[in-house]
Amino acid sequence: SSWWSHVEMGPPDPILGVTEAFKRDTNSKKMNLGVGAYRDDNGKPYVLNCVRKAEAMIASKKMDKEYLPIVGLADFTRASAELALGENSEAFKSGRYVTVQGISGTGSLRIGANFLQRFFKAGRDVYLPKPSWGNHTPIFRDAGMQLQSYRYYDPRTCSLDFSGAMDDIARIPEKSIILLHACAHNPTGVDPRQEQWKELAATVKKRNLLVYFDMAYQGFASGDINRDAWAVRYFIEQGINVLLSQSYAKNMGLYGERAGAFSVICSDAEEAKRVESQLKILIRPMYSNPPLNGARIAATILNTPDLRKEWLVEVKGMADRIISMRTQLVSNLKKEGSSHNWQHITDQIGMFCFTGLKPEQVDRLIKEFSIYMTKDGRISMAGVTSGNVGYLAHAIHQVTK
Amino acid sequence: MAASIFAAVPRAPPVAVFKLTADFREDGDSRKVNLGVGAYRTDEGKPWVLPVVKKVEQIIANDNSLNHEYLPILGLPEFRANASRIALGDDSPAIKENRIGSVQSLGGTGALRIGAEFLRRWYNGNNNTATPVYISAPSWENHNSVFVDAGFKDIRTYHYWDAAKRGLDLQGLLNDMEQAPEFSIFILHACAHNPTGTDPTPDQWKQIAAVMKRRFLFPFFDSAYQGFASGSLDKDAWAVRYFVSEGFELFCAQSFSKNFGLYNERVGNLTVVGKDTDNVQRVLSQMEKIVRTTWSNPPSQGARIVATTLASPQLFAEWYDNVKTMADRVLLMRSELRSRLESLGTPGTWNHITEQIGMFSFTGLNPKQVEYMIKEKHIYLMASGRINMCGLTTKNLDYVAKSIHEAVTKIQ
Numbered sequence: 005s006s007w008w009s010h011v012e013m014g015p016p017d018p019i020l021g022v023t024e025a026f027k028r029d030t031n032s033k034k035m036n037l038g039v040g041a042y043r044d045d046n047g048k049p050y051v052l053n054c055v056r057k058a059e060a061m062i063a064s065k066k067m068d069k070e071y072l073p074i075v076g077l078a079d080f081t082r083a084s085a086e087l088a089l090g091e092n093s094e095a096f097k098s099g100r101y102v103t104v105q106g107i108s109g110t111g112s113l114r115i116g117a118n119f120l121q122r123f124f125k126a127g128r129d130v131y132l133p134k135p136s137w138g139n140h141t142p143i144f145r146d147a148g149m150q151l152q153s154y155r156y157y158d159p160r161t162c163s164l165d166f167s168g169a170m171d172d173i174a175r176i177p178e179k180s181i182i183l184l185h186a187c188a189h190n191p192t193g194v195d196p197r198q199e200q201w202k203e204l205a206a207t208v209k210k211r212n213l214l215v216y217f218d219m220a221y222q223g224f225a226s227g228d229i230n231r232d233a234w235a236v237r238y239f240i241e242q243g244i245n246v247l248l249s250q251s252y253a254k255n256m257g258l259y260g261e262r263a264g265a266f267s268v269i270c271s272d273a274e275e276a277k278r279v280e281s282q283l284k285i286l287i288r289p290m291y292s293n294p295p296l297n298g299a300r301i302a303a304t305i306l307n308t309p310d311l312r313k314e315w316l317v318e319v320k321g322m323a324d325r326i327i328s329m330r331t332q333l334v335s336n337l338k339k340e341g342s343s344h345n346w347q348h349i350t351d352q353i354g355m356f357c358f359t360g361l362k363p364e365q366v367d368r369l370i371k372e373f374s375i376y377m378t379k380d381g382r383i384s385m386a387g388v389t390s391g392n393v394g395y396l397a398h399a400i401h402q403v404t405k
Numbered sequence: 406m407a408a409s410i411f412a413a414v415p416r417a418p419p420v421a422v423f424k425l426t427a428d429f430r431e432d433g434d435s436r437k438v439n440l441g442v443g444a445y446r447t448d449e450g451k452p453w454v455l456p457v458v459k460k461v462e463q464i465i466a467n468d469n470s471l472n473h474e475y476l477p478i479l480g481l482p483e484f485r486a487n488a489s490r491i492a493l494g495d496d497s498p499a500i501k502e503n504r505i506g507s508v509q510s511l512g513g514t515g516a517l518r519i520g521a522e523f524l525r526r527w528y529n530g531n532n533n534t535a536t537p538v539y540i541s542a543p544s545w546e547n548h549n550s551v552f553v554d555a556g557f558k559d560i561r562t563y564h565y566w567d568a569a570k571r572g573l574d575l576q577g578l579l580n581d582m583e584q585a586p587e588f589s590i591f592i593l594h595a596c597a598h599n600p601t602g603t604d605p606t607p608d609q610w611k612q613i614a615a616v617m618k619r620r621f622l623f624p625f626f627d628s629a630y631q632g633f634a635s636g637s638l639d640k641d642a643w644a645v646r647y648f649v650s651e652g653f654e655l656f657c658a659q660s661f662s663k664n665f666g667l668y669n670e671r672v673g674n675l676t677v678v679g680k681d682t683d684n685v686q687r688v689l690s691q692m693e694k695i696v697r698t699t700w701s702n703p704p705s706q707g708a709r710i711v712a713t714t715l716a717s718p719q720l721f722a723e724w725y726d727n728v729k730t731m732a733d734r735v736l737l738m739r740s741e742l743r744s745r746l747e748s749l750g751t752p753g754t755w756n757h758i759t760e761q762i763g764m765f766s767f768t769g770l771n772p773k774q775v776e777y778m779i780k781e782k783h784i785y786l787m788a789s790g791r792i793n794m795c796g797l798t799t800k801n802l803d804y805v806a807k808s809i810h811e812a813v814t815k816i817q
Binding site for chain 1 (some may be wrong): 411412413416419420423442452453512515551666668681686
C-alpha cells in the first residue's frame with residue numbers, strides 16, 4: 005500500500021477552473037474574463053518595450069550567475085523602496101527601512117506573514133477587507149496567523165462601505181494587524197478616496213494597529229505611480245510604520261519572473277538592520293536566495309533614466325486602455341438600453357471589476373454567451389478589447405434586463 | 406510615538422558560509438584564497454557560465470514567441486518532465502508506470518521545503534509534527550532549518566562521518582536506522598555528500614535500503630550534484646534509482662544550481678515517486694496548495710534554459726560535456742592537493758582527499774587549525790574543516806598545501 009492513501013484530492017482552484025472551461029469552449033466569440041494578467045487590445049499578452057530593452061542591456065553585459073544575497077539584488081531592493089516611498093520620503097532618506105527581494109507579491113506577503121508569526125507577540129489576528137484576494141487567507145493561515153475581517157465592499161452600491169469599514173476598524177482590538185490594499189483593490193476595484201484614506205489612517209493610528217499594505221498595482225491603477233502610492237506614503241508620513249508588499253507582475257508585465265519586494269518601515273536604521281537579519285533567517289530555509297532575472301530587469305528599468313521614462317509611459321498606456329474599456333463598457337450598456345446604474349464600472353479602478361452580477365447571471369453568461377468569469381461576478385477588464393466590448397455589453401444586458 | 410513593536414527583535418547571527426565570503430572580500434592580502442561557499446570556479450578562480458547555457462539563453466532571447474506570462478503553479482511542464490527523467494533515468498520503471506510527479510521549485514532548497522511542508526501535513530497521519538526527521542551528522546546546515554520551519558518538532562541526527570577513520574560510519578548509520586521509530590523520515594544525500602564528500606558505496610546503499618524497507622523509513626533524497634560529482638549522470642543517480650527499483654515511495658529534491666551553473670536563477674525540482682498514478686495525483690494536488698501560499702508559481706527563466714537543453718539531444722550532449730569539464734577539474738585538484746601533501750610529508754593520511762567526491766572535502770582540520778588558516782594564511786574555509794575544491798587553482802595549490810602543512814604541524 006501507499007503512504008499517501010489517505011491524502012485527499014485538493015479542491016480545484018476556482019480561477020483555474022474558469023480558464024480550463026474557457027479553453028475547452030469552441031465558440032469563436034468566447035471571452036476569458038477570469039485571467040488576472042494584462043492583455044493588449046488584440047487580447048494578447050504584452051511584453052513591455054522597456055522590458056525588452058532592459059533584457060538586451062543585461063544580455064550585453066554578460067554577467068555571471070552567482071547566488072544573490074539572501075535579501076536579493078541591492079539595486080533592485082533600493083529602487084523598489086524608493087518607488088514605493090518616494091525619493092523625498094523621510095523614511096527612505098534616513099534609511100529607517102528594510103526592503104528584501106521577494107518572490108513577487110505572494111512571496112513577499114508570505115515573508116511578512118512568517119515574520120509576524122515569529123516576532124509579533126501582541127497577537128495572531130490579521131484583519132482582511134471583505135472581500136480580499138483569495139490567496140491572502142491561506143498565505144496568512146499557512147504562516148500560522150488567524151484571519152478576521154472588516155467590512156469593505158457594499159454589494160448594494162457596488163462601492164466602498166466606508167461607514168461599515170470605519171465602524172469595524174474602530175472596534176478592532178489594539179495591536180492587531182490590518183491588511184490594506186494600497187490601490188486597485190482585488191477583487192472589487194473599489195478604492196477609498198484620499199479623504200477617506202485620511203480618516204482610515206487616523207482611526208488605525210488611534211487603535212494602535214499594525215498596518216500591512218499590499219501594493220500589487222502601483223502605476224497600473226491610475227497610470228500614475230505617485231498617485232497609486234499615495235495612501236502608503238500618507239500613512240508613513242502620519243507616523244504609521246507600515247509593512248509593505250510590492251509586485252512587479254502587472255506594472256512591468258514580469259509575471260513569471262517573480263519580481264517583488266517586502267519592506268518594513270522601522271523606528272531607525274539600527275532596528276532595520278536587526279529586522280533584516282531576522283528576515284534572512286526566515287528566507288534561507290524557504291528557498292535560500294531569490295531568482296535574479298526579474299529583479300535585474302526591474303532594477304535596470306528603474307535605475308536607467310530613459311528606460312524609467314519609457315516604463316512610466318507604458319504603464320500609463322496599460323492603465324489607460326483598462327480605463328477606456330470601462331468607459332466603453334458602460335456606454336455600450338447604455339446603447340443596449342440597459343436601465344441599470346453601471347457607474348460602478350467606471351468608478352472602480354485597476355484590473356478587476358465587481359460587476360454586481362449574481363451567480364445565476366454569471367452562469368448564463370458562461371453557458372449562453374461563452375463569457376467566462378468567476379462566480380462572484382468579478383471580471384478582469386484586461387480581457388476586454390475594443391473588438392469584444394460590444395458583445396460583452398450585449399450579453400450582460402441580456403442576463404440583467 | 407509609541408515604542409516600536411520591533412524594539413525587542415534581536416540581531417540574528419549571520420549565516421556562517423556567507424559571512425566567510427564577506428570576510429574574504431574585505432581581506433586585502435594578495436595571497437587570499439576562498440575555499441568557503443559552494444560554487445564552481447574555473448582555474449582562473451572565476452565563476453563559469455556554461456557555454457551551453459549562453460547558447461540557450463541566446464535561443465530564448467531570439468524567440469519572439471516567448472513572453473513573461475505566469476507558469477502553472479507546479480511549473481513549466483517540459484522542465485518538470487525532463488528534470489525528473491534526469492534523476493530517475495530514461496528507462497525508469499516508475500516513469501513507464503506513470504507513477505511519478507514533479508514540482509518545479511526555487512532551487513534545491515525550495516524543493517526540500519515543499520517536500521517538508523507536505524510531509525508535515527500528510528505523512529504518517531495528518532499534521533503529525535512529531536514524526537522524527539533524521540539528518541546526517543554532519544549535513545548541510547540548512548537541512549535542519551528547512552524541517553524546523555516546516556513544523557517538525559523532533560529533528561535528530563544519524564551517524565555518518567567517522568572523524569577518526571575519516572570515512573563513513575556505516576555501522577553507526579545502520580544502528581541509528583534500526584533504532585529509529587518506524588515511519589521516521591531520513592534525509593539522504595544522493596551523491597557528493599555535503600560537507601564530507603563521503604558517499605556510501607553501492608553495496609552500502611543496498612544495506613541501507615534493506616534496513617529502511619524493513620523498518621518503514623521514508624527516504625527523502627537531496628540531489629544537488631548529479632553529474633557534477635563523478636561526471637556521469639547515471640552514476641551519480643545510482644542510489645536514487647536503486648531505491649526506486651526496490652519499490653520505495655520517495656521524494657528527491659533536485660538542484661540545477663551546480664550542474665547547470667544556474668545558481669541565481671533558482672532552478673530546482675521535487676520528484677515524487679509513488680505506488681501508482683492516483684496516489685501521485687493526490688499528492689501533487691496538495692503540493693499545489695502549498696506552492697500557492699509560498700511563491701504562487703515558480704520563476705520561468707532558469708526552467709526554460711534547463712528544459713530547452715534537456716529536450717534537445719544536441720544541446721544535452723553539450724551540457725554533458727560542460728558538466729564533465731567541471732567534474733574533471735575538481736578531480737584534478739583533488740589529486741594535485743593530495744600528492745602535494747604527501748610530498749610535503751604532512752602528518753596524517755591524505756587519501757581521503759581523492760576518495761571523497763564532489764565539490765567538498767572534509768579535510769580533518771580542527772577549528773584551531775582552521776582559525777590559523779584564516780588569520781595567518783588568509784585561506785578561508787569553514788570551521789568544520791570543509792573546503793570547496795573549486796576554490797583551488799593551479800596557481801594557489803602550492804600555497805594551500807604548504808599552509809595546511811603548517812597548520813597541521815604547528816597547531817594541535
